[in-house]
Amino acid sequence: MTDIYQALADPTRRFILDELSKREGQTLFELCGRLAMAHGVTSSRQAVSQHLAVLETVGLVRTERQGRTKLHWFDGAPLQAALARWPIGENGGDA
Amino acid sequence: MTDIYQALADPTRRFILDELSKREGQTLFELCGRLAMAHGVTSSRQAVSQHLAVLETVGLVRTERQGRTKLHWFDGAPLQAALARWPIGENGGDA
DNA sequence: TTGACATGCAAGTCGCAGCTTGCTTATCTC
DNA sequence: GAGATAAGCAAGCTGCGACTTGCATGTCAA
Numbered sequence: 001m002t003d004i005y006q007a008l009a010d011p012t013r014r015f016i017l018d019e020l021s022k023r024e025g026q027t028l029f030e031l032c033g034r035l036a037m038a039h040g041v042t043s044s045r046q047a048v049s050q051h052l053a054v055l056e057t058v059g060l061v062r063t064e065r066q067g068r069t070k071l072h073w074f075d076g077a078p079l080q081a082a083l084a085r086w087p088i089g090e091n092g093g094d095a
Numbered sequence: 096m097t098d099i100y101q102a103l104a105d106p107t108r109r110f111i112l113d114e115l116s117k118r119e120g121q122t123l124f125e126l127c128g129r130l131a132m133a134h135g136v137t138s139s140r141q142a143v144s145q146h147l148a149v150l151e152t153v154g155l156v157r158t159e160r161q162g163r164t165k166l167h168w169f170d171g172a173p174l175q176a177a178l179a180r181w182p183i184g185e186n187g188g189d190a
Numbered sequence: 191t192t193g194a195c196a197t198g199c200a201a202g203t204c205g206c207a208g209c210t211t212g213c214t215t216a217t218c219t220c
Numbered sequence: 221g222a223g224a225t226a227a228g229c230a231a232g233c234t235g236c237g238a239c240t241t242g243c244a245t246g247t248c249a250a
Contacts, residue, residue, distance in 0.1 A: 002237095009104035010238080014180070021181050028197065047239055049197070068196050068247040076183045083178050085109070086116050088171045097207095105208080123227065142209055144227070163217035163226050 004058040004082045013051045015039040017060060020074035027069045028052065099153040099177050108146045110134040112155060115169035122164045123147065 007013060012035070019034045020026060026034070032048050035041035043051075052072060055061040059078045064071050102108060107130070114129045115121060121129070127143050130136035138146075147167060150156040154173045159166050 005100075005103045005109065006237090008100045011098075012238090014100065017181055029195095043238090044240070045197085046199095046241085050238075053198095065197095070197070074181070076181050079178065079181060080183050083174055086112055086169070086171050086174060088175050088178070101207090107208090124225095138208095139210070140227085141211085141229095145208075148228095160227095165227065 002054055002057055004060065004078050007054050007058045007060060010051065010054075012041055012043055012047070013055055015041055016048070016051055016055065017074055020061065020072055021076070024073050025071045027071060031072065097149055097152055099155065099173050102149050102153045102155060105146065105149075107136055107138055107142070108150055110136055111143070111146055111150065112169055115156065115167055116171070119168050120166040122166060126167065 015035055015038075016031065019031060019038065023034075028045060028049055031052075032043070032045055035043065035048065052061060052063075056063055060075055062073045062075050064073070110130055110133075111126065114126060114133065118129075123140060123144055126147075127138070127140055130138065130143065147156060147158075151158055155170055157168045157170050159168070
């Protein structure tokens, strides 16, 4: 339903990826705090949770349950495939 | 208003980039035809025009007027910056 | 077991992106 | 100039995505 491009379209989700790429294995609560601190994101816990679900669906975030907490990891692999779709940088057309 | 990630979120806009990266300097009408042929995109001329405006705003498409036609070029440079935001592939965390 | 903590689920609301419709502008040909 | 072609503009409609609200589930500590 949701593809990786749509997942990246939301600013909050990009901030989440920022935080997860800086510090892996964060819980939902930890992430909410860091989003507020670093990016001024005031989203509620549920909102962040839904964003994480989207990111997990498209493979940008991997998760692991530990007791009553859920840890989240960033996975940049899907980005490579997504952006390899078009030529980057040099396309000696008119330059 | 619109950033590059939001610009990439729409499937039709991605098809437009596909076509423009395959064949540069296309007009709006030419593009509409190719979108229909190659991707089954049935969007109207106005819809495609609006998509092109978005792509031009974020720098993924460059244009040049020639008389009563307007030619469009794909520019992949903004993709590079968008990519560099997160680590791709190897991030020696837990591997 | 009880209470507190961390997360999940589901329905409802609201705003905006994408599309259409109709008209207008600009350029070329005759 | 008149007509045809290519594109631009603006207002209105509609569906979907992001958020909230309320409650349910599951886990740990006492």
